[in-house]
Amino acid sequence: MVNCKDFWTKYTLVGLGLGQLLSLLITSTGFSSSELAKRGINAPTSQSFLNYVLLALVYGSIMLYRRQPLKAKWYYYILLGLVDVEGNFLVVKAYQYTSITSIMLLDCWTIPCVLFLTWFFLKTKYRFQKLIGIVMCIAGLITVVFSDVHAADRLSGSKPLKGDLLVIAGATLYGVSNVSEEFFVKSADRVELMAFLGIFGAIISACQIIILEREELKSIHWSAGATLPFLGFSLAMFVFYSGVPVLLKMSGSTMLNLSLLTSDMWAVLIRIFGYHEKVDWMYFVAFAAVTLGLIVYSGGDKMDENNAEEAADERKNIDEEAG
Numbered sequence: 001m002v003n004c005k006d007f008w009t010k011y012t013l014v015g016l017g018l019g020q021l022l023s024l025l026i027t028s029t030g031f032s033s034s035e036l037a038k039r040g041i042n043a044p045t046s047q048s049f050l051n052y053v054l055l056a057l058v059y060g061s062i063m064l065y066r067r068q069p070l071k072a073k074w075y076y077y078i079l080l081g082l083v084d085v086e087g088n089f090l091v092v093k094a095y096q097y098t099s100i101t102s103i104m105l106l107d108c109w110t111i112p113c114v115l116f117l118t119w120f121f122l123k124t125k126y127r128f129q130k131l132i133g134i135v136m137c138i139a140g141l142i143t144v145v146f147s148d149v150h151a152a153d154r155l156s157g158s159k160p161l162k163g164d165l166l167v168i169a170g171a172t173l174y175g176v177s178n179v180s181e182e183f184f185v186k187s188a189d190r191v192e193l194m195a196f197l198g199i200f201g202a203i204i205s206a207c208q209i210i211i212l213e214r215e216e217l218k219s220i221h222w223s224a225g226a227t228l229p230f231l232g233f234s235l236a237m238f239v240f241y242s243g244v245p246v247l248l249k250m251s252g253s254t255m256l257n258l259s260l261l262t263s264d265m266w267a268v269l270i271r272i273f274g275y276h277e278k279v280d281w282m283y284f285v286a287f288a289a290v291t292l293g294l295i296v297y298s299g300g301d302k303m304d305e306n307n308a309e310e311a312a313d314e315r316k317n318i319d320e321e322a323g
Contacts, residue, residue, distance in 0.1 A: 014250065048085065113176070
């Protein structure tokens, strides 16, 4: 008999809440990017650069103050920084070539990538309940994509195949980045992770800006309308990046990516109440499906913890008997 206290834990509720906060932050970055795109500003790496600088300054200062030895090899963070920067670049770049509908659908590729990588490298085991939750979340997203919310968007895109390939590549890198961060958070240190991700992310971004976006930045008229979305994007990303390791340690990278599926739905809610737009009824069905899927996936964490503890105790007893 499943006890409600075993199903709903403090970690479960905090994980759900934090996941939706991160989803809202991603939604805000989307609005900032849209505003920049309307102004003809195409500098995806530059948008993320300030975020990496903030991470380096804030968490680097904390790391220097603590003066603790590194818990992971510093050169691993170079690879993580490269993967993270290029993942962001590829997905943002895809908006130039394909529709937001395709990007939303193909961005789901991150989830099977994360499932495989966590199973293969981190030895994470997924119970049937969690797989059902994953399916419900993805089904909900597909429903909202094909509702009238994105009806006018389906035929847009100048080079859809190129854009779709960019999204798939970026989503794969997102999966690698998320699982790597989960590994470092659980085996190393959150502050160390954020500091080095910021340092190497900023260095790699700066090099890429010099090569690819230097002329674009020169041509931008830095008015308040251009500067504020840039700053808003960077601050939202900084808070997002700061919260991600917390959720990764609590619930893992799969829960993170499932939570981010609701970002488009929050965007639609903002359009409904902020801009008084009307949406298809299927949107509300989709929102309910994703929400229920998140609840199903995240519920029962206490039972998983108890099972893990029992397995660990059993292994310990076997080792003692063998000794």
